[in-house]
Amino acid sequence: MSIDGQSVNGPEAPAASRAASSAHAVRRAVVVGGNRIPFARTGGAYTKSSNQDMLTAALDGLIARFGLQDERIGEVAAGAVLKHSRDFNLTREAVLGSALSAETPAYDLQQACATGLETVLGLANKIKLGQIDSAIAGGVDSASDAPIAVSEGLREVLLDLSRAKTLPQRLQILARLRPKDLAPDAPNTGEPRTGLSMGEHQALTTAQWKITREAQDELAYNSHRNLAAAYDAGFFDDLLTPYRGLTRDSNLRADTSLDKLASLKPVFGRNLGSQATMTAGNSTPLTDGASTVLLASEEWADQHDLPKLATILDGVAAAVDFVHGKDGLLMAPAFAVPRLLARNGLTLDDIDYFEIHEAFAGTVLSTLAAWEDEEFGRTRLGLEGAFGKVDRSRLNVNGSSLAAGHPFAATGGRIVASLAKMLHEKGAPDGRPALGLISICAAGGQGVVALLEAQ
Amino acid sequence: MSSAQPIILGEMPSLSKLYVNAAAAAARRRILGSHNSTALPLVSHEVRGVLADVGNLTAYQHLLGESASDVLPAGFIHALAFPVAMSVMNRDDFPLPLLGMIHLRNVVEHRSALRFADPMDITAWTENLRAHRAGTQLDIVAEVRGAGEGTVHWRGVSTYLAKGVYLPGIDKAAAAAQPAAFKAPDPTGLWQLGVDAGRAYAAVSGDFNPIHLSVLSAKALGLRRSIAHGMYLASRALADVGSAKGEAFRWEVSFEAPVFLPARVALDISTVQTDGAAWLRSDYVAWSPRSGRKHFSGSVVAL
Numbered sequence: 001m002s003i004d005g006q007s008v009n010g011p012e013a014p015a016a017s018r019a020a021s022s023a024h025a026v027r028r029a030v031v032v033g034g035n036r037i038p039f040a041r042t043g044g045a046y047t048k049s050s051n052q053d054m055l056t057a058a059l060d061g062l063i064a065r066f067g068l069q070d071e072r073i074g075e076v077a078a079g080a081v082l083k084h085s086r087d088f089n090l091t092r093e094a095v096l097g098s099a100l101s102a103e104t105p106a107y108d109l110q111q112a113c114a115t116g117l118e119t120v121l122g123l124a125n126k127i128k129l130g131q132i133d134s135a136i137a138g139g140v141d142s143a144s145d146a147p148i149a150v151s152e153g154l155r156e157v158l159l160d161l162s163r164a165k166t167l168p169q170r171l172q173i174l175a176r177l178r179p180k181d182l183a184p185d186a187p188n189t190g191e192p193r194t195g196l197s198m199g200e201h202q203a204l205t206t207a208q209w210k211i212t213r214e215a216q217d218e219l220a221y222n223s224h225r226n227l228a229a230a231y232d233a234g235f236f237d238d239l240l241t242p243y244r245g246l247t248r249d250s251n252l253r254a255d256t257s258l259d260k261l262a263s264l265k266p267v268f269g270r271n272l273g274s275q276a277t278m279t280a281g282n283s284t285p286l287t288d289g290a291s292t293v294l295l296a297s298e299e300w301a302d303q304h305d306l307p308k309l310a311t312i313l314d315g316v317a318a319a320v321d322f323v324h325g326k327d328g329l330l331m332a333p334a335f336a337v338p339r340l341l342a343r344n345g346l347t348l349d350d351i352d353y354f355e356i357h358e359a360f361a362g363t364v365l366s367t368l369a370a371w372e373d374e375e376f377g378r379t380r381l382g383l384e385g386a387f388g389k390v391d392r393s394r395l396n397v398n399g400s401s402l403a404a405g406h407p408f409a410a411t412g413g414r415i416v417a418s419l420a421k422m423l424h425e426k427g428a429p430d431g432r433p434a435l436g437l438i439s440i441c442a443a444g445g446q447g448v449v450a451l452l453e454a455q
Numbered sequence: 456m457s458s459a460q461p462i463i464l465g466e467m468p469s470l471s472k473l474y475v476n477a478a479a480a481a482a483r484r485r486i487l488g489s490h491n492s493t494a495l496p497l498v499s500h501e502v503r504g505v506l507a508d509v510g511n512l513t514a515y516q517h518l519l520g521e522s523a524s525d526v527l528p529a530g531f532i533h534a535l536a537f538p539v540a541m542s543v544m545n546r547d548d549f550p551l552p553l554l555g556m557i558h559l560r561n562v563v564e565h566r567s568a569l570r571f572a573d574p575m576d577i578t579a580w581t582e583n584l585r586a587h588r589a590g591t592q593l594d595i596v597a598e599v600r601g602a603g604e605g606t607v608h609w610r611g612v613s614t615y616l617a618k619g620v621y622l623p624g625i626d627k628a629a630a631a632a633q634p635a636a637f638k639a640p641d642p643t644g645l646w647q648l649g650v651d652a653g654r655a656y657a658a659v660s661g662d663f664n665p666i667h668l669s670v671l672s673a674k675a676l677g678l679r680r681s682i683a684h685g686m687y688l689a690s691r692a693l694a695d696v697g698s699a700k701g702e703a704f705r706w707e708v709s710f711e712a713p714v715f716l717p718a719r720v721a722l723d724i725s726t727v728q729t730d731g732a733a734w735l736r737s738d739y740v741a742w743s744p745r746s747g748r749k750h751f752s753g754s755v756v757a758l
Contacts, residue, residue: 180651193520193644193695193697194643194644194645195644195645195646195647196642196643196644196645200645204641204642207641208641323643323644323695323697323724324643324724324725324726324737325641325643325723325724325725326726
C-alpha cells in the first residue's frame, strides 16, 4: 500500500502500538554502529567546513558503512550547539544532501554538550515504543565556523528599518546607528546568568573538591595514551571516516608526557582567588567535528543483516542549581548517575565500562570525588553513606574528550558508538551482558547519563 | 506617609532641568556664600497618575538581566520615583548642595507587585538630617501607591551624604570604628562592565548624572573616570538573586568603593532557605577581582 508513492507499511505498527501500552512489552532499541569524522582542533583542517558539511560527511560515511543508500530511515535527529540562524533545519538539510532517501524525516535538537546523547535517547525511545524501526542520531559543532551576530544596536536598527514605511522614517532610524554598533558579537563560553566562563566555573568546583594539578594531569595523560593505543589497535577503523586529510583526531598527542603536561601554565581560575590548577592540557580545546549513530529495532537490524552491538537500556537527565554556587556548573551527572543506577537496581560495581565525558579533567575527578564522599552521599544523594568508587581501570579505556577533542554536540555520538562496540566485544563476561555507563555534563548546569548493555 | 505638607506637582519633573538647576544653585552658593537654611524642608512632593513607558521598561529589563515581564522591577520603580525625590532636594530651602552628594545606602520595601499599565501616585520627602563622620547625611523617602489608592506598594529610603558639609546645630559624629577587613569569597558571578555601562543605565533610568556618563563629564566633577551608577549595580544584583525572591521583599544595599568604568566586578550571592527549601533571603557582596576591594553589599529578604 502506498500514499504519494511512499510505502505506508510501517513495519509491525499494530503490534508495536499494543506493545506501547504494556511496559513489559516495550521492545529493545539497539546500536547498530556509528560513524564520525576525526575531530579537528579549531582553526585546523575543518576551518572552512560548515556544520552542514561535517554532519553530511559523517552521515555519508555511516550510509556507506551500513549500505543505507536510498534507505528511508524512520527518523534522523542531530544538533549543533553553535548554530547559524540559517541552519534552522540543519539535520533535514544534511539528510537531503546525503545518500539517504529524501523521504527520511529529520529534526534538530539542542541541549548544549548533551545534545548528541539526548538525540540517541529520544530516538531510542521512539524505537522502543514502536513508532519507528530505524533512526540515526548525531551531532556536529564547529568552533572555527562559528556564527557571529551583529550587535544589538545594529540588529534593532535593521529590524526597525524593515518595518519602516517612508523615507523620512528610514532616515530617522538610520541616524540612530553609532560606530560601536558596527562591532560584531562573537559567541562566548560564558554562562549567561553568572558571566563566568565554563572553565572558571569548573575551576571553582575543582578547588571545592580539592582536586590536585597532578591528578588532573594524570587523567589527561591517560586519555591521550588510551586514545593513541586504541588507534594503534585499529579500534576506530569501523567507527571513523577520514575527512579533509585527517585520519586521526588532530588534538591527540601520542607522545605527551606527565612532564610536558606539568610544564603548562594554568589558564582558568587565576582571577578567582583559588589556587589555579587547570591548564590547556587538562581542559578540552575548542574542536570541530561530527558524529552519527545508527539505531534500530532488533527486527530491523536482522532484516537488514546488520550487527547489534548494544542495547540502549535507560537514560536520565538532571540539572543542578549552580547560579549561586549551590553545586558546580558541571556536577549534574553526580546526581543523575545515582538515580539511573538505583532505578535499574545497579551499583557502580556492576558497570564494566565508564565513559565520563572529559569536559575538563577536573570535571571527571570532581564527580568521582563527590561519589566517594560520605557527606555528599548522605546529605545530597539521600544515601546512607558514599555512593561508591569507580574502578579507574574501567574509566575511559579508549580515551575521551581531553585527547579526542570535544565538538560539543558531536561528543555524545562519539561515545555511544565507541561504548557499544566495546560492550559488544566484551560480550557476557560473567554470564551476564556487559554494562556501560555514559555521563555527559552540559552548560546551564545540566547533565545527561545513559546505560547501555552488550548485545 | 509623611506628616509633611504635600505639594502636588502637575507633571513629572525633568531630571535634566533639575541637574542644570542644581549646577546653577551650586554656582550661586559659591558666589553668594553659604546657604542660610539648616533644616530640611517640611514638605513632600507628589506626582499623580504616573504611567511607566513600556518600551523603556523592556529596555530596562533587558539591560539589568530581568525577563521582560509586565511587573515593574523594584529598581525600575526607584528610577521612576527618582525625579520626584530630586525635586525635593532641588528646592531653594533644601540645606545641602545637591551636586556631589554620595549615595551611601538604599533600602526598598517592595510590598506588592505593580504592573506597567497601573497608574501610580509617587510621593517623596526628606527626613532624618544627621551627622556623619565625613559630613552631613539625610534620608530621602519615596512612596508609591496605585493611583488614588491608600496602600503603599513600594517604599524606598535612600541615604545620601554631603561630604565635608557641616551644618550648625548638628554635632559632628564620632569616627566610625574601623570596618573588619574584607576577604573576598569565591565568586558566583562576574560582571564585565564596559566604559558605556553608565550611559546605558542613564538611557533606561533617565538619570543623566554627569559622573556616570563619560570620562570627561566625570572629570569635570572631580572624578578620575566615570563611575557605575549605584542603583545599576544594586538592581543587577537584585536581578541576579532571581525569581526565588517572590513578590514581597525587602531589598537593601550599602555602597562602599565606587566602580570606576570599565571594570570587572566579582559577585557572591548566598541564599538561605527553610528546611522545606522555601526561599528566605539572599545576601550579596561585590568586589573588584583585581584589588580585592569591596564595592557594595546587601540583601534581599522575604517580607
